[in-house]
Amino acid sequence: xxxxxxxxxxxxxxxxxxxxxxxxxxxxxxxxxxxxxxxxxxxxxxxxxxxxxxxxxxxxxxxxxxxxxxxxxxxxxxxxxxxxxxxxxxxxxxxxxxxxxxxxxxxxxxxxxxxxxxxxxxxxxxxxxxxxxxxxxxxxxxxxxxxxxxxxxxxxxxxxxxxxxxxxxxxxxxxxxxxxxxxxxxxxxx
Numbered sequence: 379x380x381x382x383x384x385x386x387x388x389x390x391x392x393x394x395x396x397x398x399x400x401x402x403x404x405x406x407x408x409x410x411x412x413x414x415x416x417x418x419x420x421x422x423x424x425x426x427x428x429x430x431x432x433x434x435x436x437x438x439x440x441x442x443x444x445x446x447x448x449x450x451x452x453x454x455x456x457x458x459x460x461x462x463x464x465x466x467x468x469x470x471x472x473x474x475x476x477x478x479x480x481x482x483x484x485x486x487x488x489x490x491x492x493x494x495x496x497x498x499x500x501x502x503x504x505x506x507x508x509x510x511x512x513x514x515x516x517x518x519x520x521x522x523x524x525x526x527x528x529x530x531x532x533x534x535x536x537x538x539x540x541x542x543x544x545x546x547x548x549x550x551x552x553x554x555x556x557x558x559x560x561x562x563x564x565x566x567x568x
Contacts, residue, residue: 382427385448389433390424392447396440397422400566411439441486441566464492472496473555491560493548495521500549503542509565510542519556522549532558 397407397418404422408415412435413428420426421436428436430444437444469475477492493514495501500522514521514537521532524547525540532538540546542562550556 386424386427388448389428390422392449393418393436393440394422396442396447400440402440407436407439411435441564467491468501470496470499472499474499474501474550476501476560479559486566487562487564489562489564491562493556493558493560495519495548495550495556497550497553497555500547502547503545505544505546506542506562507564508543511539511563512542512546513537513539513561513563514548514558516556516558519550519554520552521556521558522551523547524549 397404400407402410404415404418408418411418411432413432417426417428417432418436421428421432433444433447437447440447465478467476467478473494473496475494479490479492514523514532516532516534516536516538518534520534521538523530523532523538523540526544526546530538548558
């Protein structure tokens with residue numbers, strides 16, 4: 379079987395799997411993705427090789443990545459992320475950063491981040507969708523977490539959980555670098 383055949387079969391299986399898991403009918407997914415019902419039927423029956431744009435629209439509508447839709451690995455899902463594949467989302471000249479360590483859809487997107495904030499630096503976040511939860515574990519320094527204008531101090535060795543559907547920010551008001559592992563769980567797309 380060619381690589382293209384493998385991808386076509388994987389896309390068919392994964393679109394049907396995620397559509398079913400989300401509880402979407404073909405018509406619902408077609409409307410959400412902006413593609414025709416006929417195109418979805420052809421995709422789910424592995425009778426077409428849609429454009430990348432179409433795959434992106436379907437992934438967005440399902441709330442899953444293109445990687446997830448095109449994944450043709452069979453069997454237990456184990457994904458090791460070596461250090462050189464960790465994604466650094468942002469950084470400052472002062473040495474602060476956030477790195478996406480790993481992520482999955484289980485049943486909604488779930489991400490694990492490595493964050494570092496240098497003394498005096500901060501990072502704000504807009505509200506996430508309702509039902510989003512964040513869990514942080516501070517390994518060094520002290521995190522000042524602000525949720526809806528209220529400050530919470532989280533010392534090294536401590537953890538915090540919060541509903542992230544409100545404006546929130548992370549800051550380091552201390553004199554040493556603050557490092558934490560942050561997990562973000564986003565609810566299913568309905």
